Amino acid sequence: MTQTLWQRYQDWLYYHNGLELYLDLSRVSGLTQELLQELQPRFIRAFQDMAALESGSIANPDEQRMVGHYWLRDADLAPTPDIQRDIRESIDRVEQFAQQVHRGEIKTSHGEKFTDIVAIGIGGSALGPQFVNQAVAPAQPPLAIHFIDNTDPAGIDRLVGDLGDRLHTSLIVVTSKSGGTPEPRNGMWELQRVFRQREWLFAPQAVAVTMAGSHLDQTAQAERWLARFPMFDWVGGRTSELATVGLVPAALQGIPIRELLRGAREMDQVTRIADVKQNPAALLALAWYATGQGQGRKDMVILPYKDSLSLLSRYLQQLVMESLGKEKDLDGHVVNQGIAVYGNKGSTDQHAYVQQLREGLNNFFATFIEVLKDRKSGDWEIEPGITTGDYLSVFLQGTRQALYENGRESITITIREVTPKTVAALIALYERAVGFYASLIHINAYHQPGVEAGKKVAGEILQLQRKLLNTLREHPHGLTLDELAQKVQAPAEIETIYKILRHLEANQRGVEFIGEKHKLAGLMVRPQN
Numbered sequence: 135m136t137q138t139l140w141q142r143y144q145d146w147l148y149y150h151n152g153l154e155l156y157l158d159l160s161r162v163s164g165l166t167q168e169l170l171q172e173l174q175p176r177f178i179r180a181f182q183d184m185a186a187l188e189s190g191s192i193a194n195p196d197e198q199r200m201v202g203h204y205w206l207r208d209a210d211l212a213p214t215p216d217i218q219r220d221i222r223e224s225i226d227r228v229e230q231f232a233q234q235v236h237r238g239e240i241k242t243s244h245g246e247k248f249t250d251i252v253a254i255g256i257g258g259s260a261l262g263p264q265f266v267n268q269a270v271a272p273a274q275p276p277l278a279i280h281f282i283d284n285t286d287p288a289g290i291d292r293l294v295g296d297l298g299d300r301l302h303t304s305l306i307v308v309t310s311k312s313g314g315t316p317e318p319r320n321g322m323w324e325l326q327r328v329f330r331q332r333e334w335l336f337a338p339q340a341v342a343v344t345m346a347g348s349h350l351d352q353t354a355q356a357e358r359w360l361a362r363f364p365m366f367d368w369v370g371g372r373t374s375e376l377a378t379v380g381l382v383p384a385a386l387q388g389i390p391i392r393e394l395l396r397g398a399r400e401m402d403q404v405t406r407i408a409d410v411k412q413n414p415a416a417l418l419a420l421a422w423y424a425t426g427q428g429q430g431r432k433d434m435v436i437l438p439y440k441d442s443l444s445l446l447s448r449y450l451q452q453l454v455m456e457s458l459g460k461e462k463d464l465d466g467h468v469v470n471q472g473i474a475v476y477g478n479k480g481s482t483d484q485h486a487y488v489q490q491l492r493e494g495l496n497n498f499f500a501t502f503i504e505v506l507k508d509r510k511s512g513d514w515e516i517e518p519g520i521t522t523g524d525y526l527s528v529f530l531q532g533t534r535q536a537l538y539e540n541g542r543e544s545i546t547i548t549i550r551e552v553t554p555k556t557v558a559a560l561i562a563l564y565e566r567a568v569g570f571y572a573s574l575i576h577i578n579a580y581h582q583p584g585v586e587a588g589k590k591v592a593g594e595i596l597q598l599q600r601k602l603l604n605t606l607r608e609h610p611h612g613l614t615l616d617e618l619a620q621k622v623q624a625p626a627e628i629e630t631i632y633k634i635l636r637h638l639e640a641n642q643r644g645v646e647f648i649g650e651k652h653k654l655a656g657l658m659v660r661p662q663n
C-alpha cells in the first residue's frame with residue numbers, strides 16, 4: 135500500500151520540544167528506511183567519531199588539532215580543567231567588558247561613551263557575526279555594528295564616510311584567529327591611517343580577538359589596545375560564532391550571549407544522541423546523503439522565508455563548503471567532495487531563480503526555513519481574513535508543493551520565532567550535521583587546504599608587481615610588454631604582467647601605456663611622468 139504523503143510527513147518529522155523546532159524530511163524522496171538501514175554502520179562510526187571528538191581526540195588529523203567548538207557552550211565537556219577554565223573566563227570577560235562599555239565605565243580616551251562597533255574580519259571572523267547581527271540584533275542596539283570584511287578600499291572609504299564622526303566613538307574590533315590574514319590587517323591599517331590623519335588615538339578604541347601570541351595579539355599588547363580576547367586553536371573559523379569571535383560583537387550589541395550559548399547547548403544535547411531518528415543533525419546528514427547520493431550531486435538552496443535570516447545562506451556557504459569541499463578523503467583518495475550552497479530569502483527569490491528550480495535543472499534540494507511568528511506585534515488584515523504574514527506562509531507552502539509535484543526535493547526547518555536561542559540552535563544543528571555528513575563520506579571536515587593555493591599565487595603576483603615597478607623606473611622611455619617580461623625574468627607571466635600594469639595604470643600608480651592599451655601586440659608601457 136503506497137504510503138500517503140501525510141503518513142510520510144509524520145514518519146519523517148522530528149520535533150524538539152524545548153526549542154519548538156521541527157525538521158521535516160518528507161519531501162526528500164530519496165530518503166527511505168532502506169537507505170537508513172544501509173547507512174547504519176556508517177552512522178555508528180559517525181557517532182563514535184563525534185563522541186571521540188567531544189572527548190578531545192585529534193579530530194582534525196591533517197592539522198593535528200582537537201575540534202572543540204561544542205565545549206564553548208558546555209565547558210564541562212572540555213577535556214581538561216584548564217580548557218574548562220579558559221572557556222568560562224573568556225565568556226565572563228566578554229560579558230563584563232560589554233556591560234562596562236554599555237554603562238560608560240569604559241569610554242573613549244576623550245571621555246565619550248562608545249556609540250558604534252567597526253568589526254574588521256573576514257570568513258569565519260565576519261560571516262557569523264554578520265548573520266547573528268542581522269538575525270537578532272536589537273532594533274536600537276547600545277552600539278550599532280558595521281563590518282569591514284574585505285580589502286576593498288572603496289568599501290572602506292564608504293564605511294568611513296558613512297560613519298563620519300561616529301568613528302571617533304567607535305570600538306574597532308579586529309578579529310582574526312590566525313592574526314595574520316591580509317584582508318583584516320589591511321582594514322586595520324586603513325583605519326589606523328584615518329585615525330592618524332584626524333589625530334585620534336587608535337589603541338584606546340581597539341579590541342583584538344585572536345589567538346594568544348599571534349602577530350595581531352602581539353601588536354595589540356605592544357600598542358596597549360583597550361582589550362584583547364582569546365581565540366582557541368581548537369575552534370575553527372567557520373565554527374567560531376559561539377566563541378569570542380561571535381560573542382564579543384554580539385554582547386556589545388546587547389544580544390544576550392547566554393541565550394546564544396543556551397540555544398546551541400540545547401541543540402548539542404540532542405545531536406549527541408546516537409540514534410538517527412532521535413537526532414536532527416543525523417537526520418539532516420542522512421537527507422543530504424540521500425538527495426546527493428553522498429557525492430553532493432544536488433546543491434543546497436537555502437530559502438528562509440524571513441528577512442532577518444537572509445544571511446544564513448552566506449553563513450552556511452562557508453560552514454558547509456569549506457568543511458565538505460575537499461579533494462581527498464581521509465585515506466588520501468581523490469573524491470572531490472562537497473555540497474554547493476546558495477540562496478537568499480523567500481518569498482523574494484520566487485521572483486528571481488525559483489523558475490529554474492521548478493522547471494529547469496533538477497540539481498538541487500531546497501531547504502525552507504519557516505518562522506511561524508509573523509511579527510512582534512501590530513498584526514492586521516490586509517484583506518478580509520488575510521494578513522501579510524499569511525502571504526509569506528502560503529508562498530512557502532506553495533513553492534514547496536510546486537517543487538515537490540515536479541520532482542524537486544526539499545527539507546523544511548520550522549521555528550516559532552527568530553530569537554538568539556533559535557538562531558544559535560540552527561548554527562549548532564548545521565555544525566553537527568556537517569560533522570556527521572563528513573563522517574558518512576569519510577573526509578576531514580575541519581581543515582581547509584584549498585584556501586592556501588590562491589593566497590600563495592597572490593603573494594607571488596605582489597612580488598612580481600614590485601619587480602615591474604622597479605624595472606620600469608630604469609627605462610623612462612618605456613618598454614614593450616615582451617621586453618618588460620624578459621627583464622623581470624617572467625616571460626611566461628606576460629598576461630599577469632599585463633593585468634598588473636592595467637590595474638596600476640587605472641589607478642595612476644606610476645605607469646602609463648603608450649598607444650591604444652587594448653591593442654596588446656607591441657603595446658608599450660613607461661613610468662608615468
Ligand SMILES: O=P(O)(O)OC[C@H]1O[C@H](O)[C@H](O)[C@@H](O)[C@@H]1O
Binds near residue numbers: 257258259309314
Ligand atoms: O580568522 P582568520 O585567521 O583571519 O581567518 C579568516 C578565514 O581565513 C581563511 O579563509 C580560512 O579558510 C577561514 O576558515 C577563516 O575563517
